[in-house]
Amino acid sequence: MLLSVKGLTHYFGGLRAVNDFNMEIEKGIIQGLIGPNGAGKTTTFNLITGMHVPTSGEIIFSGDNITGKPAYHIAGKGIARTFQNLKLFSRLTVRENIRVVQNKQGKDAAAEEERLIKLFELEKYAEYRSCDLPYGAQRRLEIARALAIKPKLLLLDEPAAGMNPSEVDNLSELINMIIKEFDITILLIEHQMRMVMKLCHKLTVLNFGEVIATGAPRDILNNSGVVEAYLGKGGASIRGKRSER
Numbered sequence: 001m002l003l004s005v006k007g008l009t010h011y012f013g014g015l016r017a018v019n020d021f022n023m024e025i026e027k028g029i030i031q032g033l034i035g036p037n038g039a040g041k042t043t044t045f046n047l048i049t050g051m052h053v054p055t056s057g058e059i060i061f062s063g064d065n066i067t068g069k070p071a072y073h074i075a076g077k078g079i080a081r082t083f084q085n086l087k088l089f090s091r092l093t094v095r096e097n098i099r100v101v102q103n104k105q106g107k108d109a110a111a112e113e114e115r116l117i118k119l120f121e122l123e124k125y126a127e128y129r130s131c132d133l134p135y136g137a138q139r140r141l142e143i144a145r146a147l148a149i150k151p152k153l154l155l156l157d158e159p160a161a162g163m164n165p166s167e168v169d170n171l172s173e174l175i176n177m178i179i180k181e182f183d184i185t186i187l188l189i190e191h192q193m194r195m196v197m198k199l200c201h202k203l204t205v206l207n208f209g210e211v212i213a214t215g216a217p218r219d220i221l222n223n224s225g226v227v228e229a230y231l232g233k234g235g236a237s238i239r240g241k242r243s244e245r
């Protein structure tokens with residue numbers, strides 16, 4: 001397993017945001033982490049990436065226990081992330097945003113910078129400050145910048161937030177391209193179910209900080225506990241169809 005999370009629990013004061021969370025991620029796949037608002041998805045990302053120290057539990061990445069290690073250490077081990085609300089260096093150019101996170105400078109780094117700019121269709125914006133980019137391009141840049149640290153595991157936190165349907169389709173293609181072009185594994189938080197169903201090989205479903213289901217996307221869609229968690233008893237399904245009552 002590339003990542004094993006065991007018994008992860010996190011309290012914010014008296015609020016238990018993540019409760020005995022277990023998850024395993026195999027190398028080379030796109031795994032989805034879904035669940036209703038406030039279920040604890042972003043908190044889980046923050047725990048994995050060292051932004052919060054868990055109350056208890058263990059996180060093993062590539063055989064190393066990274067539980068409670070500082071964020072720079074975890075990034076150095078090969079876990080990169082993007083944020084729900086973009087966190088680009090707004091006054092730096094596209095090129096500079098990528099360059100500042102690269103570990104080394106030199107010929108190889110410059111070639112990698114060009115490759116990322118090209119793959120993410122950012123050529124025409126390369127010298128623009130990131131704050132001057134259209135929204136979709138900012139989102140692409142955030143993923144390109146995360147890849148610039150050459151991670152083994154990429155955590156994407158709602159990359160389709162605020163996108164229109166055609167932008168969501170483009171993003172899905174981009175994520176498929178990433179898994180082909182880079183030697184990488186992806187953990188994806190996303191509310192857009194169409195995208196989740198299209199991309200993910202496996203899903204983990206969180207509700208009130210607990211895992212309520214894990215498995216193949218098709219099985220998850222038909223899991224009554226999951227449907228209930230999203231919409232309450234007797235509600236519509238997460239497939240978007242209204243159920244007859």
Ligand SMILES: Nc1ncnc2c1ncn2[C@@H]1O[C@H](COP(=O)(O)OP(=O)(O)OP(=O)(O)O)[C@@H](O)[C@H]1O
Nearest residue numbers: 012015017035036037038039040041042043044084
């Ligand atoms: N820094 C914090 N301090 C206190 N409570 C927090 C903090 N961050 C998150 N929470 C609480 O922890 C719970 C889980 O939040 P989290 O953001 O992880 O959920 P989420 O599944 O990512 O939700 P969404 O889909 O809305 O982004 C929520 O009740 C939230 O209010």
